[in-house]
Amino acid sequence: MLATPIYIICSPCPQVGKTLVARLVSEFLLLKNGTAASFDVSLKEPSLLDYLPHITETADVIDTFGKMQLMDPLIFHDRIAKVIDLGFHAFHEFFKMCDEIGFMKETVRRYVAPTVLFVAGNDSLSWRSYEMLQRQIPPRALITIHNEFVLRGGLPEAMGGEHVIRIPALPAFLKFYVDRLSFSFTRYLRDEKDWSTELHQWIRRNYTMIRDLDFSVTNRQGYKLASPFGRTRWHER
Template sequence: MSATPVYIICSPRPLVGKTLIARLLSEFLLLKNGTVTAFDINLKEPSLLEYLPKITETADVIDTYGKMQLMDRLIVNDGVAKVIDLGFHAFDEFFKMTDEIGFIKEAARRGVAPVILFVADTDRVSARGYPMLQQQVPRNALITIDNEHVVRGELPPAMARGRVLPISALPVFLKTYIDRLTFSFTGYLRNEKDSSTELHQWIRRNYSAFRDLELRVMLQGS
């Protein structure tokens, strides 16, 4: 069996587009594979659970029981990709836990491939959080998300040296459009016949990037 990917989308900062990326990735995996399990670890709305309630479960890392429940679900090589929308409030506690229990090594032993998608920002909190992940996560499993809506210019040098996945900024009116709880990226691709629209091309470009990412994960785990 190929490795089961576990995508952890994270940032120690709020309002960097983390849930948007989790939505995009979850919808892509659902379209491509027919199934995906998403976990929402957030305190504030809007959350992934509100956008994709049929495939999303809530989780927490506040107490030992919650942590173990989540880890038990993530460590299984069942062929179903997992997506975690990790709220900024849980960033430190989550990665402290994964370091203490040796999650990365145990996942590899069980045929599970964690991929950390770190949403970049130029603030001090992000500058401290990224090196912590570098110490814990193998280089090929740590990917910097360059959300152009957040980082308006060059990435910090330390983050730019690793693997980078760019997310181009959308005009404000389109950003408002996709922020609606009823909006579906895959639904838009299916229903919008004009493939030349900016939003159509934006979704397809991101889906293509996720397809390439998934392929690399599968090759690493084989």
């Protein structure tokens, strides 16, 4: 029986490309499965809700009611992949809540597989937050996202461990193009017949990495990640 995946895309810092990653993951899952559920925990515009309103609902972790509204569907094994675009303002409160309620242990019991995609920044807040996640999240469920558009000089050494997804930098004019609220990665793949374009190849490469990650996550029980991301390959234990 396949686990229900949850992808928590997060960073304690703004302007690192977190929502871009959440869009890529959400659109891929929608293309692959025909359905997905995304949660936008963000105060900044534009947010995931603006890009994918048909599969996204807003959530917050400000009070007990908001936390329950967010967490209840996450621990339900319904085989609908879920994506959380976790705003930087809610980063510490969210993971504090997860630690207090034993979220990781509860998901194992319910056959739900959460994976934290930490979008790296090059500052002390990002380093300290990553170290906190290392203490709280099992190693195979913590993936570092290296967005080369933001970190052109490479990952900080402390974050360059085994499990890294590298998002290649797009030229500024293409970055501006994909940031439009009307832009869809999947629609571009379908409409653009020239597979040699830089953007077409960029999307396909990212979708391939997400596909392999999703396979590893949904088959997580008894496995260690066979990474397509370059550093290591996860393999059956």
